[in-house]
Amino acid sequence: MHEQNLIKNLIDKIQELASDEPGRPIGVRLRLGALAHMSAAHLREHFDREILGTSLEGIKLEIDELKDINHKEAQDVILESLKFEETDGH
């Protein structure tokens, strides 16, 4: 249940950021801490399920898995960057 809500939180943030950009979002890069409560596969599965039928459907998801359990973000999932299709004139 927590995974689903975390993903929803991510999607909300991506959509919020996308609404401020002229281009369509085409890629998202996440950092997954070594001690985060889900695996990359699990995260991807939930993400793919959550974006079905939304404006983000088809967006490319990249996940950087951190290996350092002592890293300050070891327990976190971080939205690192978003890639947008650039419109003419930009």
Add this chain to the structure above:
Amino acid sequence: MADRSKTIKVDYLARVEGEGALHIDYDDSGVQNVQLKIFEPPRFFEALLRGRDYLEAPDITARICGICPVAYQMSAVHAMENALNLKPGGALRMLRRLLYCGEWIESHMLHISMLHAPDFLGYPNAVAMAKDHPEIVKNALEIKKAGNALVRLIGGREVHPINVRVGGFYKVPEARELTALVAQLEMARGLTEQLVRWSAALPFPSYEWRRDNHYEFVALTHPSEYPMNEGRITSSAGLNISAQDYENHFAEEHVAHSTALHCTLRERGAYLVGPIARYNLNRDKLSPRALQLAEEINFTAPCLNPFQSILVRSLEVLHAFEEALHIIDRYQPPAEPHLKTEPRTASGCAATEAPRGLLYHRYDIDEKGKITTAKIVAPTSQNQKTIEDDLRLMLPSFMHFPEDKLQGLCERAIRNYDPCISCSTHFLQLHLNYGQAQSKQSMVTGKPGQPPAR
């Protein structure tokens, strides 16, 4: 265009939050509708139990909650024993009560120190509160540690205990192991007395359930004990039934706006379970020191102010320590850690008092002891309709508050119930919807409608 792109750096930490949303529809004539939307994905525990061995039920149901696993274990073993016509008595019964004391202490202290106290003292959380009031957090943790020690010793570990078995326990403690906890329990009992006095002096919002609102308090009642593991299901409106009769009087229903079920009394609708209901129906059975302290601070029954649930919880923690010390003082290990159990085709049910209220389990098992039906009714689903009713009645007095203050009050009001939902810890999206048209727009956009009057 498609091959050109730009990347923006975000560095946004995704968090698990916002699992509860409160929608308030109001207009110039007042508050029209209140809906507490709980995002609670199905966990399928009842389905998961089907086909499993009857001996597995306590361990599986313990996983329903990390804060009150003992409650689920106790209801499960009692229901199975009801089916098998077993009734562990003597030291086994007392050990179960002792284990439940540990859980009440753990759970209540977590709620009091991490959720309730910051609300009253005006802090967003316990970490912020601890900077200015370290003694409150430190003492609360000391008290909770004593509860942990009880659950660890009797249950095998502090969280999701593994020692509870249909018919008794897998292993019972020796008397010296329990006696070794006495000094810690006595020290924590002293801190709890301070906690009760501190709780009594808190600035409680001046709101009371009006007697003509017909709030019906529901809790177990036992002839001689403050209820934990057993008793008849009673209410302030005269209900007095056995657990076997529960489903004839109570019904669960789906509502469109929430994934959590709503449970109602078939005859009368919403009702309240939990510490205040227990206290109102059983105050005279509190332990001597808890009762004496309640009288000293002039805290009578019925308690009709939901914000005073922190005070009831504090008194129940004190009661649990006294009860635990009383049991340890008289403990003689049983001859066997558990009664012999033989499966048979049967049905059984039981209700116990989880820290946050009445918890009902029913199971059907076949001749090999495989579970064919499981039904579990948690306290949150029983209280959810009352939470909404409570907010609907309370809000008209507070709608003139600024939105942030109103949100804080709603969060506090919901936390009074200590619901077993993530919104009790993460909480809360407030949707204020002024008028019908704006209400619809707000629901679509997820943004508040017109703010309340300032």
